[in-house]
Every structure is written in structure tokens, then in C-alpha cells.
Amino acid sequence: MTDQTPDYKDTLNLPKTDFPMRAGLPKREPAWLERWEKIGVYDRLREKEGRPDFVLHDGPPYANGNLHIGHALNKVLKDMVVRSQQMMGHDARYIPGWDCHGLPIEWKIEEQYRQKGKNKDEVPVIDFRQECRKFAEGWIDVQREEFKRLGVTGNWPDPYLTMNFHAERVIAEEFQKFLMNGTLYQGSKPVMWSPVEKTALAEAEIEYHDHKSHTIWVPFKVVDVSENSIQHAMEVQFEGSDPIPGRQNAGNWDDVDMAKVRSEWVGTKVVIWTTTPWTIPSNKAVAYNPAISYGLYEITGRPEECWVRIGDRYLLADTLAEEVLGKARLEPTMFRRLRDVTADELASLTLAHPFRGLDGADGFWDYDVPMIDGDHVTDDAGTGFVHTAPSHGQDDYECFVARGWMDRMTHNVGEESEFLPHVPIFAGLQVFDRKGKEGKANAAVIDKLVEVGGLIARGRMTHSYPHSWRSKAPVIYRNTPQWFAAIDKPVGDGQDDYGTTIRQRALTSIDQLVKWTPQTGRNRLYSMIEARPDWVLSRQRAWGVPLTCFTKKGALPTDDDFLLRNTDVNARIAEAFEAEGADAWYKDGAKERFLGNIVNPDDYDQVFDILDVWFDSGSTHAFVLRDRPDGAMDGIADLYLEGTDQHRGWFHSSMLQACGTKGRAPYRGVLTHGFTLDEKGNKMSKSLGNTVSPDDVTKQYGADILRLWVAQSDYTADLRIGAEILKGVADSYRRLRNTMRYLLGAVAHYDDSQRVDPADMPELERYVLHRLAELDHVVRKGYAEYNFQGVFQQVFNFCTLELSAFYFDIRKDALYCDGDTARRRAARTVMDILFHRLTTWLAPILVFTMEEVWLERFPGESSSVHLIDIPDTPKDWLNEPLAAKWQMVRRARRAVTAALEVQRTDKVIGASLEAAPVVHVRDAEMLAALKSVPFEDICITSDVQLTGDPMPNEAFRMPEVEGVGVVFEKADGDKCQRCWKILPDVGTHQHPGTCKRCNDALG
Incomplete structure (x- = not known):
């Protein structure tokens, strides 16, 4: 600029906005909360009828x-x-x-x-x-x-x-x-029980954590066998299987010494495996599965330290036998399989509890233990047989219910997981103490099993175990009277x-x-x-x-009149609760108050x-x-x-x-x-020091950053959060904030009198409206499907790639340098449309920032973006042929801008306006499209030459933009001191140092 050339800076239509670059969300957000409460945004939304x-x-x-x-x-x-x-x-x-x-x-x-x-x-x-x-x-x-x-x-x-x-x-x-x-019914059945909290728990109150449990392999001796089993054994013998002791001559039953056959079964041992040794005192059966292959195994050798003896015979699932006997320290050469054992035979066996005949037990465990079939038994792990304590397991309980054996349920364990006083040897010992730590019950049961020869192996294992959701302490299955639906x-x-x-x-x-x-x-x-x-x-x-129910005194839970079902009583209770709350149930005389004059209160017990x-x-x-x-x-x-x-x-x-x-x-x-995890994907824990507090995030970044983290994340999976992740979210926020700041400056002082009908707009503006219409469909569909990540990604990419890097970049020149032209009015109309779409699209996510943006443009005591609906988008904004044409234009533009970037990197030029490239286009349709638009403005160059001539070897090419070659040329002319374009006509107009466009704008 010479001394005679005026400074045209003040003549430009530069963006005007007080919207700050720095958000300052932690300090400013509380004021918006107060404002929303003051103007009653939530209540005003309720006033919208229909x-x-x-x-x-x-x-x-x-x-x-x-x-x-x-x-x-x-x-x-x-x-x-x-x-x-x-x-x-x-x-x-x-x-x-x-x-x-x-x-x-x-x-x-x-x-x-x-x-x-x-x-x-x-x-x-x-x-x-x-x-x-x-x-x-x-x-x-x-x-x-x-x-x-x-x-x-x-x-x-x-x-x-x-x-x-x-x-x-x-x-x-x-x-x-x-x-x-x-x-509703009252039943006595095993439920999840928290010894720490001393209450039953529902499945919803249970979570599973690793827990180290005892593991024991316990042999149950056969003490009796029915005639059916003996007969089956004989049939096997007659078919030529291994000899059965007691059979003297082949051919008829008269030659069979049945007492000797029975004696050979008696003493055989059925092995169970459990991770809850404390339930052994409550064992009432052993379960097998008829679909599993079982065998009879005999011990033929043993190491020095071992709980099994040579000659012992064990019943085991075939797939698990080697593993089980290996736990007993036996090599495969130390045992042999004698024969198959059928389900019929298993059903005929009667076992003894391991504590049968225990000194000091007064015959407490001197009962028969039957063998029962159950589909829940597998040969995936264990022994193929399941120790069954119906008071301490759901499958166990169901097996007993199916057989009508409810009278065989035990009540051996109290509310603090302690063995009750009637249980010999173990009375008072707890499974878990009040802090959820292991008590003495398991160890005592194991020691007693060792004492009576009731183990073949023992160990420890870590496995997933139920814990109380709230106390985080392990729970037990315990039989106790409860109410069920x-x-x-x-x-x-x-x-x-x-x-x-x-x-x-x-x-x-x-x-x-x-x-x-x-x-x-x-x-x-x-x-x-x-x-x-x-x-x-x-x-x-x-x-x-x-x-809120009453039970009849003397009646059994199975009796029809056990529960009082009376609508008048129910109505009295409801009326009292409405006035006094549920405390009414606990007040003195409550039973008489609710039952009096309807039924005799003395006939019923109140449930508490x-x-x-x-x-x-x-x-x-x-x-x-x-x-x-x-x-x-x-x-x-x-x-x-x-x-x-x-x-x-x-x-x-x-x-x-x-x-x-x-x-x-x-x-x-x-x-x-x-769930929320830390940045490394670990579960958050105060003890690990990796928790992220919402309060800390809002104090450092503001709530909108936390909300944006939610919107950017795939909530259908576990979400990670931490310092580095939040920095990335804050960076995305700044880029979006800059887009909104640019829009605010671009539409400053715009009003509807300047609005241009889409039909009268340049193609570029109509293309942007087409993209808006497409995006409006994506946003509405995304919100309807709760796909917030998809909505934000699409809007964010639109703002950064299509607006900031394309449309805003191109239209800066017209916005700043044009006078009151149709092109500038059209651009400002589109930017006003963009403002309304973006603020309302993003308001559900960035509630504070979009309110700030809205109030910057539309201040007022009762103004709020949250009172506005997403504007309807006219269907005629969609124009697929136009969009296809502009996709070609944008592809060609990418080749040109990439070619100019090479020149800028090599310091041949400082700005793209110094260039006037020659663009060779092979495809006739694309060439026609480029010639029909002001391609030099789209490429932000001072001039451009479009040609269908073959591209020279030195032409710049991009593999992803096939058929387009760019030959760099410098722009011819002088630099306009107002718009900085280099044009031949600069200096030939009334206003010194200007091009025709700028001269006209100056008037």
C-alpha cells in the first residue's frame, strides 16, 4: 500500500460479536441455572398445548x-x-x-x-x-x-x-x-441371605465377585442296595461281564449268594465335590444325571501320603474320574475301571452321611442318604455327583419339592450364618462374620471330615461368588420362611x-x-x-x-384361610397410610385399628x-x-x-x-x-484412586464438557473417562464454539428484511440448504432412536468439515468485501438458517453453551433456546442433482487446494489468492460443472483456468481425485488493497488500489 492508497480496513463488513472465545463455563453456568428457574422454563414448556x-x-x-x-x-x-x-x-x-x-x-x-x-x-x-x-x-x-x-x-x-x-x-x-x-404365599425355601445385613436378598441385590473358597472331595459310603440293583448286576454277569462275587455257577438265580453281592456293593463310595463345606452337615441326598456315563473304579496303588486305600472302590463320572483321583494324588496306574454303572443301579443305592455314627452327635446324622436324579448335574466339573442340601441351594430345593420331601428340609443355620444350638459339634460357628470375613464353620467341618476319614482330597479355588450389592460382603443360601410372589x-x-x-x-x-x-x-x-x-x-x-397382611392363628401356610383377604381391611390400611404414612402399621393398637369390627383381631397375627x-x-x-x-x-x-x-x-x-x-x-x-471406567478400562475404585467426580469435572471444565463426553461416547458399551479423555472433549468443544462464534459475527444485525428466497440463491447456498435438509433428517432420526453419539458426530463433522473448512472459508470474501449484493444477502440468509438449526440441534446436548449463543443474538428477559422447537425444514431444499454436481465441484476443489498447499509449503506463495492455477479436467461433465460456477472463488484463488486439454506431466494429481490435474500459475495483476485478490483491473477504478468489486462496494 502506497502513501496515497487509503486504509480500507474500516470499510470491510467484518464479523461483529461479543461472544467470547473462552467459555468460562464453571463460573457462568450457575447463572444460567438461576435464570431458567427464574423465568420458569420447565413450566412454560408445559403450557404448550396440543x-x-x-x-x-x-x-x-x-x-x-x-x-x-x-x-x-x-x-x-x-x-x-x-x-x-x-x-x-x-x-x-x-x-x-x-x-x-x-x-x-x-x-x-x-x-x-x-x-x-x-x-x-x-x-x-x-x-x-x-x-x-x-x-x-x-x-x-x-x-x-x-x-x-x-x-x-x-x-x-x-x-x-x-x-x-x-x-x-x-x-x-x-x-x-x-x-x-x-x-402371594409364604414358603420356607433357600434364599440369598446376607449374614452381615441379616436379611434375605433378591437376585437384583446380588453382584458377583471373585472369592477364594475351600474345595473338598467327600466320599459317601453305600450302606444298602435294593434288589433291583442286584438283579441288574446279575444280568450284566450273564451277558459275560466281569465276575460278580457271590455267583457260583452260571445260568440261574439259585446259584447266586445275594448276601455276598450286597456286601460287595456296601462300602463302595460315591464321591461328591463342593465349594461350601459348611453345607455338608445339612446334606440330605446325592444327585446324579442319567445322561452321564458313570463307572466303578478300584484303587490298586497309592502314594505314601494319601487319604484313599488300596481296594477302595469309587463311583465317578467317567469324564472326571482321572481328574478326581489325581486330586487324591493318584497316578493313572494306581486305579482301574471295573465296569459301567447304570442309572438304575445308582437309583437303588442308599448312602450314609459322612458324619454317621460320629461321637458326640447323638445320632444327629444317622439317617439314610438317597441317590436322586437331577438334570442340573453335569460332568463339566466336580465328580458327576452333586451333594444335595435342600435348605442351601435352589436346584437342591427344587429336587426335593418335586419329590414332595418338604419334611426333610433342615433349619441348621441362623440369621448370622451361625450353626444353631441344636447342631452337634458345630453349634455357634459362623460361615461369615458380621464384617463378611470367613468364620470358623468351613474349617471345623473340614477338620471333622478329615478326622472321620470323610475326605479323599481338599484344596482352594478362586471363583465368582455372590455378594450383597450394598455391603459387598459374601452371602449364603439359607432356608428361612419368607413371603413370595x-x-x-x-x-x-x-x-x-x-x-x-x-x-x-x-x-x-x-x-x-x-x-x-x-x-x-x-x-x-x-x-x-x-x-x-x-x-x-x-x-x-x-x-x-x-x-400389609395378616395370617390366621393356627392355620398352615397351605390352608385357604391362612391369609386374610378382605377389601374393607385393605381400604382402612390405605386410608391410614395416606394420612400418616407406613408408620401407621407400627403404632400401638394397629392390628385392632385395622381389623376391629370387621374380623376378630385376636384370630390373626400381624406380619412385620x-x-x-x-x-x-x-x-x-x-x-x-x-x-x-x-x-x-x-x-x-x-x-x-x-x-x-x-x-x-x-x-x-x-x-x-x-x-x-x-x-x-x-x-x-x-x-x-x-458402566463408567477409567481411561485404562479399569473399574473405578476409591481405593485405587481412579474415580472421576462429576463435581470435580464441572469445577474444572463445566457441566457442558461432561455432557459432551456423554454425547461423544457409545453409551451402549462401557464408557471410559479421565483427564486425557476430557482434554479431547474440551478440544472438540472449542472447535464447535468457534463455529458458533463465527456464525454470530456473520449474522450480526441481520433481520428478515434481508432474507432471500432459496430459489433466488446462488448454487452454493442452495447446496448448503440441501445438506441442511439431509442433516435435519439424520438429527431427528438420531434423536428419535436415542443415538446421541451419531447426532453429535454428524453435526460436529458438518460444522468442521463442511462449514468451517468449506462454506465459511469460501464465503468469507463475499461477507467481508461485498457491498449489499444478492450474493451477500443470500449467504447471510443461509447463515441465519444455520444458526437456528445448529443451536436447536445442539441444545439438548450443550444446554448452557447453546443458551449463551442464543442469548447473544436474542437477548431478552424471557428468551431461551430451550423454549424453541427444532425448526421444520422444507422438503424442497433437497436437490439431489444439485448435490451430485457439487460433490464433483468439491472433489476438484480438493485437488486444487492440495496443489496450492505444496506451493505454500515450498514458500512459492504465501496465500492462495496469489495463485491462478490451470485445472485440467478429463471428464466432460465435471468440466461443465466447474465452468458453470465461480470456481476461482470456490478455490479461494484470484483466477483459475479450466480446460479439457490433456494434463501435462508436471501437473499435480491426487489419486483420490482421478482425472483432475493442476498446473500452478501465479495470478496476473496487482493486489487489491481491500480484498487482497490479484487482478489485472486493480488500480483502474475511482478508488485507488481496488478491484471493480471493491470499488463498487465503496460507492
Whole structure:
């Protein structure tokens, strides 16, 4: 620029915006939260009439601690669902809720008591329950603020709580439906029992961890054999098998010494293997499988230190015999297989308990142990025979139920996993102590087996073992009277559209009524419900909703009148719970209050077990979806959304509960997400120091970065998070923020008076509108399918690759340097359209940032992007022929920009405007397309020559852009001091140092 050339900088239409490059989210986000609360965004959305409902029902978190990163993932996903559905035209309501009853809270209060030297059992139960309620209330307030800080929208002033009086009433009423429809029963059967928490647990409250267990191989001696077995042995002999002792001459039974045959069977040993030695004192049978091949094995040699003796005979599964005897330290040369043993023979054997005749046991174990068949027995591991203690195993129990042997159940183990006083030798010894550590029971049983010659081998193994979800302590199977919901008994309520039993209704619902995201969720829940036992409803605790029922004194659980089924009694209970909560059940005179003048209170006992908390949360559909005015019109949610562990938790219990009370699933859709892991893929643990706190992330980066991490992740698998991952997320955020900042500057002072109809726009703008129309379909489909990762990736790529690197790059020149031209007005119209699409597309994800962007352009006391729907996109914006043409243009542009980059790297040029390349195009259609558009503007060069001539050898080529060659040429002319293009006409116009376009713009 010479001294005579003016400085044209101030004449350019440079972007104008106060939108900051640095977000400062941690400090600024709380102000937006206050603003949304002040202007009542959630309530104002409810005022929009005529919109179809969309109800995401919140699975209640537990009110007992600060949020962890899994909570944040869950609530952010829910919020993105609700906000996107709202912005696509629904009335998307969200009622947050909390699970308030149950053991974890009760445990905390007990700990406080112990610290003060108080005993829970000495405190009036209502006082204790009130302290549990107060504890839950405190954490609800804490968690509510933590959830709100994440930008989660919802009816926060009026959440649902399972401990609200109305909720407790409905939970009791839902339980009474099981009472009245005949599916409730009391049974004595093995259930998962926590010795630490001293209560039964449901499958949903169990998780599996590695545990080191004792392993023992125990021989059960044959003490008797039926005639059938002897006869079979004779038949085998007559067919020419190995000799049977006692047979003198072939041909007839008269020559058989039956006593000697019997004596040869007696003393043979059936070997079992178990990882729970403590259950041996409760053994009542040994199981085999008729489908397994068994053999009789004899010991012919032995090492010096060994528990087997030469001449011992053992019955074993053939596939496991060598392994088992190897555990007993025998080489294969030290034993031999005598013959096959059939299922008929096994069925005829009677065994002795290993402790039979034990000194000091007073005959406690001097009973016969039968051999029974069972499909659960395998030859994959063990011995092919299963030690059966029906009070301590589900398969064992089912075998005894099938035979009607319920009188043979044992009650040998107490609530602290201790052997009860009536058990000889072992009374008082625990399996696990109150801290979940191994007690003395296993070692004592093993030592006694060694003493009586009841082992052939022992060891230790680490395997997956059930633990309490809450205490993290191992559990046991223990026979104890509990209340159950029968899932295979016909439900007497007449709601049989999807089946007559709870199981049938659940399986039908899974297949016919529910959409699963991802689809694998269907398989997981289906298989769980298909194989699950009856639902254990009762817990032996104090903080919860009681089983509101009465049993008749003197009646047996199998009697028809054992349970009081009376609608008037049920109504009284419901009315009391509505007014006073479930504490009414525990007040003095409660039984008389509920039964008086209806039945004689003296004839009945009041049940004081409390309901499984999964029944509480499984009932939420009734007091939230059904009863609340902002629930669901038909009482069914459009979506339940939780982690994959809820297939055995909330999804499961809600399905069973609703199928028992309303005949079908309470949801139409189920979405499951994975767990959160650290950056290396390890499970997070405080002890490892690899946890990531949502509070720490929001303080360092802001909640939008945490939300963006969720949106960028594949939630259907486990998600990793850590410092480096969050840095990458923050980088993506900055790039997106710069795109929005550019748009704000480009549309400054734009209004509808400058709008250009798409039909009058240049092709480039119409191509961008076509891409917008395509992307609008992708975004809506993605949000409808809850594919947030797909939505964000598509929008992000559009912003960075198609806008910043293409459209914005090309149109900067027109925006900055054009006067009031049709081209500039068209570009600004498209950028206004882009602004509205991008802010609303991204608002469900980046709730704070898109609000900031919106308010930068549309300030106002009641303005908010979250009150806006995603704009409808005209179908006529789609133009496939135009898009195909511009794909050719973009391919050719890539070849040109790559060729210029080589010149820039070699410092031949500093900027692309110094170039005027010659572009050789082999394809006639592409050449025509390039000639029909201002290709020099598209390539951001001062000029370009397009030719169909053969490309010279020196032409630059890109393998991926076949048929295009670029020969570099410098632009001819002088540099315009306003737009910096190098053109021949610069300096020939009124305004010094300008090209014609800039001269005209200056007027």
C-alpha cells in the first residue's frame, strides 16, 4: 500500500460479536441455572398445548450419598432424551424421583447408634424410622442440587419419593393386589441371605465377585442296595461281564449268594465335590444325571501320603474320574475301571452321611442318604455327583419339592450364618462374620471330615461368588420362611391379554410391547425372567413399607384361610397410610385399628416383615405414571433408561410388579447404558484412586464438557473417562464454539428484511440448504432412536468439515468485501438458517453453551433456546442433482487446494489468492460443472483456468481425485488493497488500489 492508497480496513463488513472465545463455563453456568428457574422454563414448556406426550420415567437413585460419575452419565442421558423429544414437538415431561427405603439408609442409622453406644432394637421402631426418613431427606436435597448443576431439566420442586405418604399407600395397595389375586404365599425355601445385613436378598441385590473358597472331595459310603440293583448286576454277569462275587455257577438265580453281592456293593463310595463345606452337615441326598456315563473304579496303588486305600472302590463320572483321583494324588496306574454303572443301579443305592455314627452327635446324622436324579448335574466339573442340601441351594430345593420331601428340609443355620444350638459339634460357628470375613464353620467341618476319614482330597479355588450389592460382603443360601410372589401361578385378575401368569405376561411383554435400545437388552431380560424362581418379597428389616397382611392363628401356610383377604381391611390400611404414612402399621393398637369390627383381631397375627425395596421402585409406575397429573395418561412410560445392571434390578422388578397388577409391562421402551471406567478400562475404585467426580469435572471444565463426553461416547458399551479423555472433549468443544462464534459475527444485525428466497440463491447456498435438509433428517432420526453419539458426530463433522473448512472459508470474501449484493444477502440468509438449526440441534446436548449463543443474538428477559422447537425444514431444499454436481465441484476443489498447499509449503506463495492455477479436467461433465460456477472463488484463488486439454506431466494429481490435474500459475495483476485478490483491473477504478468489486462496494 502506497502513501496515497487509503486504509480500507474500516470499510470491510467484518464479523461483529461479543461472544467470547473462552467459555468460562464453571463460573457462568450457575447463572444460567438461576435464570431458567427464574423465568420458569420447565413450566412454560408445559403450557404448550396440543402436543403428543412423551414420558421418560425416572429410575430412582438411592438417597444416601454424593453423586458418582455413573449417576451423571445416567441423568445426562435422560436429560438429552427429554430435551430432544421436547424440541421435536412433544410434551416431554420429566419427574425426578428417589428411592428412600431400605437397608443402606437403615445401616447408616445403625452405625450412628453404635457410635453412641445405642442398640437399634432398644429404640422404638417409629423413632428409628423417623431418623431414617430424616437421613434420606438430607441426601435428597444434596443430590437434587448436584443433578441440577449438570443442567438436567425437570420438575425439581415436586419430585416423587418412595417415602411420601401417598407413595407408601400405593406401594401397600400394589402389594395387596398380589394378596388378593392369589399369587402371594409364604414358603420356607433357600434364599440369598446376607449374614452381615441379616436379611434375605433378591437376585437384583446380588453382584458377583471373585472369592477364594475351600474345595473338598467327600466320599459317601453305600450302606444298602435294593434288589433291583442286584438283579441288574446279575444280568450284566450273564451277558459275560466281569465276575460278580457271590455267583457260583452260571445260568440261574439259585446259584447266586445275594448276601455276598450286597456286601460287595456296601462300602463302595460315591464321591461328591463342593465349594461350601459348611453345607455338608445339612446334606440330605446325592444327585446324579442319567445322561452321564458313570463307572466303578478300584484303587490298586497309592502314594505314601494319601487319604484313599488300596481296594477302595469309587463311583465317578467317567469324564472326571482321572481328574478326581489325581486330586487324591493318584497316578493313572494306581486305579482301574471295573465296569459301567447304570442309572438304575445308582437309583437303588442308599448312602450314609459322612458324619454317621460320629461321637458326640447323638445320632444327629444317622439317617439314610438317597441317590436322586437331577438334570442340573453335569460332568463339566466336580465328580458327576452333586451333594444335595435342600435348605442351601435352589436346584437342591427344587429336587426335593418335586419329590414332595418338604419334611426333610433342615433349619441348621441362623440369621448370622451361625450353626444353631441344636447342631452337634458345630453349634455357634459362623460361615461369615458380621464384617463378611470367613468364620470358623468351613474349617471345623473340614477338620471333622478329615478326622472321620470323610475326605479323599481338599484344596482352594478362586471363583465368582455372590455378594450383597450394598455391603459387598459374601452371602449364603439359607432356608428361612419368607413371603413370595408366585410367577407361574395363574393370576386371578382377569387381565389375560398377554398371559395368565406373571412369567407369561412378562415374556410376552418383552417380545411384543417393548422396544429395546440396544436390542441385546431384550435377550438379557428375557433369559433372566425365563429362568428366575419366585420373587422373594420380604425383608427382615425396619425401614420400608411393611407387608400389609395378616395370617390366621393356627392355620398352615397351605390352608385357604391362612391369609386374610378382605377389601374393607385393605381400604382402612390405605386410608391410614395416606394420612400418616407406613408408620401407621407400627403404632400401638394397629392390628385392632385395622381389623376391629370387621374380623376378630385376636384370630390373626400381624406380619412385620418389610417389602423388598425393588417392590417399592417396581411400583413407581402406579404412584407416578398413573396418579400424578403430570404422569402418563395410560399409566405407561414411553421409556425407562438405566444401566445394564438394571436388567436384574429396576427393569426386572418393574416388569414383574406391573405384570402382577396391571397385566403387562409398564414401559414401551427400555434403553440401557454401560458402566463408567477409567481411561485404562479399569473399574473405578476409591481405593485405587481412579474415580472421576462429576463435581470435580464441572469445577474444572463445566457441566457442558461432561455432557459432551456423554454425547461423544457409545453409551451402549462401557464408557471410559479421565483427564486425557476430557482434554479431547474440551478440544472438540472449542472447535464447535468457534463455529458458533463465527456464525454470530456473520449474522450480526441481520433481520428478515434481508432474507432471500432459496430459489433466488446462488448454487452454493442452495447446496448448503440441501445438506441442511439431509442433516435435519439424520438429527431427528438420531434423536428419535436415542443415538446421541451419531447426532453429535454428524453435526460436529458438518460444522468442521463442511462449514468451517468449506462454506465459511469460501464465503468469507463475499461477507467481508461485498457491498449489499444478492450474493451477500443470500449467504447471510443461509447463515441465519444455520444458526437456528445448529443451536436447536445442539441444545439438548450443550444446554448452557447453546443458551449463551442464543442469548447473544436474542437477548431478552424471557428468551431461551430451550423454549424453541427444532425448526421444520422444507422438503424442497433437497436437490439431489444439485448435490451430485457439487460433490464433483468439491472433489476438484480438493485437488486444487492440495496443489496450492505444496506451493505454500515450498514458500512459492504465501496465500492462495496469489495463485491462478490451470485445472485440467478429463471428464466432460465435471468440466461443465466447474465452468458453470465461480470456481476461482470456490478455490479461494484470484483466477483459475479450466480446460479439457490433456494434463501435462508436471501437473499435480491426487489419486483420490482421478482425472483432475493442476498446473500452478501465479495470478496476473496487482493486489487489491481491500480484498487482497490479484487482478489485472486493480488500480483502474475511482478508488485507488481496488478491484471493480471493491470499488463498487465503496460507492
